[in-house]
Amino acid sequence: MKIFEFEYKCETSIIHKLDPRAKLVYVILFTVLTIYFTNPLILLLIFLSSVPMAILGKIVRKWLISIKSSLFFIIFIFLFNFIGIFWTTGKIIDTIIISIAMTIRFISLISIFSIFFLSTSPEDLMQSMIKLKIPYEYVLTFNMAIRFVPTLAREAQTIIDAQRSRGLEFEKGNIFQKVKKYIPILIPLIISSLRRAEVIADAMESRAFGASKTRSFLYTLTMSKKDFIFISICIITFTIFLFLRMFSYIQ
Amino acid sequence: MIEFHNVFFSYQPDKEILKNINLKINKGELLAIIGPNGAGKTTLLKHINGLLKPQKGYVKVLGMNTKETTVATLARHVGFVFQNPDHQLFAETVEKEIMFALINFNFPEHEIKERVERILHELDLVKYRNKSPFVLSGGERKRVALASVLCYDPSILILDEPTIGQDYRQKLNLINLISKLNKEGKTVIIVTHDIEFVADFIPRCIIMSDGRIIADGPTEEVLTNSKLLLENSLLLPQLVEISLALDINPPTINFEKLCSIIKKIIEMKEL
Numbered sequence: 001m002k003i004f005e006f007e008y009k010c011e012t013s014i015i016h017k018l019d020p021r022a023k024l025v026y027v028i029l030f031t032v033l034t035i036y037f038t039n040p041l042i043l044l045l046i047f048l049s050s051v052p053m054a055i056l057g058k059i060v061r062k063w064l065i066s067i068k069s070s071l072f073f074i075i076f077i078f079l080f081n082f083i084g085i086f087w088t089t090g091k092i093i094d095t096i097i098i099s100i101a102m103t104i105r106f107i108s109l110i111s112i113f114s115i116f117f118l119s120t121s122p123e124d125l126m127q128s129m130i131k132l133k134i135p136y137e138y139v140l141t142f143n144m145a146i147r148f149v150p151t152l153a154r155e156a157q158t159i160i161d162a163q164r165s166r167g168l169e170f171e172k173g174n175i176f177q178k179v180k181k182y183i184p185i186l187i188p189l190i191i192s193s194l195r196r197a198e199v200i201a202d203a204m205e206s207r208a209f210g211a212s213k214t215r216s217f218l219y220t221l222t223m224s225k226k227d228f229i230f231i232s233i234c235i236i237t238f239t240i241f242l243f244l245r246m247f248s249y250i251q
Numbered sequence: 252m253i254e255f256h257n258v259f260f261s262y263q264p265d266k267e268i269l270k271n272i273n274l275k276i277n278k279g280e281l282l283a284i285i286g287p288n289g290a291g292k293t294t295l296l297k298h299i300n301g302l303l304k305p306q307k308g309y310v311k312v313l314g315m316n317t318k319e320t321t322v323a324t325l326a327r328h329v330g331f332v333f334q335n336p337d338h339q340l341f342a343e344t345v346e347k348e349i350m351f352a353l354i355n356f357n358f359p360e361h362e363i364k365e366r367v368e369r370i371l372h373e374l375d376l377v378k379y380r381n382k383s384p385f386v387l388s389g390g391e392r393k394r395v396a397l398a399s400v401l402c403y404d405p406s407i408l409i410l411d412e413p414t415i416g417q418d419y420r421q422k423l424n425l426i427n428l429i430s431k432l433n434k435e436g437k438t439v440i441i442v443t444h445d446i447e448f449v450a451d452f453i454p455r456c457i458i459m460s461d462g463r464i465i466a467d468g469p470t471e472e473v474l475t476n477s478k479l480l481l482e483n484s485l486l487l488p489q490l491v492e493i494s495l496a497l498d499i500n501p502p503t504i505n506f507e508k509l510c511s512i513i514k515k516i517i518e519m520k521e522l
Binding site: 155158161162165166168171191 | 297300302321322323326327329330331333335337338339340341351352355356385399400403
């Protein structure tokens with residue numbers, strides 16, 4: 001039994017070098033688009049527009065993995081919509097179209113958000129949150145939560161090993177018994193996380209965390225020309241999509 | 252009883268952690284594995300109960316090839332006490348914690364009660380039986396973890412860093428317990444950085460470095476090889492340092508022997 005690997009790998013592509021705020025504009029605009037449209041063709045276009053981002057960012061492999069790993073939800077959303085809409089309307093063709101649209105909408109959202117997180121380093125993210133005037137304590141909490149995911153995954157693996165050494169078998173039993181078998185994994189994981197959190201808090205305070213109101217930073221983010229170009233492209237694409245909507249009304 | 256044959260293992264494709272390990276451990280042996288951090292000691296241990304499977308070569312435990320045997324089957328014979336007790340304690344009380352493995356292995360109820368009772372006494376945990384393992388101190392938690400493995404009486408016992416966080420008295424208790432288990436015929440394998448602990452009472456010693464076994468033999472022989480130890484960033488046992496400082500050749504890790512040699516030197520000087 002292996003725990004997934006989730007770690008930001010520092011790479012240098014055009015997308016990685018963009019200011020996180022510019023990428024955030026992209027995320028917001030395109031999320032609005034996916035929610036605004038219900039036409040499956042346009043939703044497909046929105047999804048396809050995120051593909052070049054993944055290619056330029058050299059993150060295609062990981063991007064595919066994150067879409068693949070949400071396959072369960074994708075199927076779930078399709079079936080749920082299909083049954084629900086068919087139940088209420090009883091029109092088979094409409095049902096299929098809307099279910100497909102909902103599924104593509106979900107995939108597009110996954111795609112957009114995973115591009116953002118796969119191409120933004122935790123530090124950059126932290127800096128941009130500070131620029132957005134979010135209090136430092138919250139920014140740090142968020143950042144540390146992300147930073148400790150790999151540590152947690154490693155620890156979960158050790159705990160799984162330790163309990164298997166005491167005869168715990170995950171393969172056996174029905175679904176309820178299997179769920180119950182995660183208790184010996186989750187409790188040690190939570191307890192040791194709490195213990196670690198306490199130690200980290202002590203260690204930070206003994207290094208004068210929170211001693212002064214203002215902090216200095218080793219490096220700060222600045223928007224450059226390429227960021228403004230990127231934002232402009234996003235806004236233009238966004239407007240084109242809106243025009244598409246009007247165009248379809250006229251027809 | 253335990254046999255490693257040309258074993259290779261790596262977590263990542265280009266970084267081998269175990270490189271061509273060949274090792275035989277007989278029934279009833281007591282041995283220590285030492286070596287610098289990242290030498291592959293814990294990785295080697297995890298091969299014995301099948302948590303990791305060799306990528307090349309094979310590991311046989313009690314005649315079973317670990318590749319073809321489940322961890323649960325092997326765990327019945329191989330008790331593995333992990334370094335950090337917090338990685339396995341989860342139950343509401345110490346008693347329930349100890350029962351966990353017994354229930355997993357399907358012991359009958361009366362035997363579970365009997366075994367829990369015995370192990371609580373043996374490890375001096377009776378007064379904590381109804382307490383949560385999480386309120387105990389670090390050393391006590393470590394003993395609970397040990398109890399939760401010892402209770403099902405595995406014939407092979409693996410201890411990863413058992414001396415960390417134990418005071419001197421607990422360490423002596425641990426030495427007594429391990430010696431007793433070993434006399435009862437259990438094979439005991441200990442991984443540790445505590446070289447004095449090894450020198451005190453463990454007859455066989457293996458040194459690992461960079462994924463290889465670089466020394467394997469009687470502890471007296473291995474630990475007095477000062478060149479080998481220093482080359483692998485291991486501290487010399489204090490008795491060996493004294494021997495070297497006094498030009499005693501060959502150096503020794505035996506306290507009584509060293510004392511008598513020193514007495515002889517003093518007597519010779521006085522004459």
